[in-house]
Amino acid sequence: MRFPQLRVFTWVILVINAIFLVWVIGGIASRPNPDDPAANVGTAIGVGLVIGLWVAADVILGILWLVTKPRTRDCPACGRTIKRGQMTCKSCGYDFAQAARFLQGDKQSPPDLA
Structure with missing residues (x-):
């Protein structure tokens, strides 16, 4: 059985998604004081913005991936x-x-x- 070869752009998308995942985990893990409600709100806003940026980047990358399919x-x-x-x-x-x-x-x- 022969496995299909992944395009280079597919690997780029996977790397970008891994970077976003690390960014979200790092943002959650770096909150200054878990008992402080203000710190929790700030962390939630920051992580929410990163996730929103992640979704926007994935939509753009997904469209580009579909448009650049091999001929x-x-x-x-x-x-x-x-x-x-x-x-x-x-x-x-x-x-x-x-x-x-x-x-x-x-x-x-x-x-x-x-």
């Missing part, structure tokens, strides 16, 4: 990269259209993955 796909039979929209693999002859028809319930046999 190629991997052939499941040979693993070579082909252009999206191409219906057969030039190197092994795998038929993507036949595979799609089989997945939709057509009675034909599945495409050969050899």
Whole structure:
């Protein structure tokens, strides 16, 4: 079984989310006096602002991730990269259209993955 390769931008998004998580945990852990109600309110406001910024950044990064998707796909039979929209693999002859028809319930046999 071959696992899909993650794009570099996916790793960037994961790193940014980890930074935000550390920022929130650090903000909660660094409150000066847990028994002081004013300190608790200030911590809650600060953490709330960081979470709001986190959500806004994730929305923007998610849209950018969707817009910058690759224009190629991997052939499941040979693993070579082909252009999206191409219906057969030039190197092994795998038929993507036949595979799609089989997945939709057509009675034909599945495409050969050899």
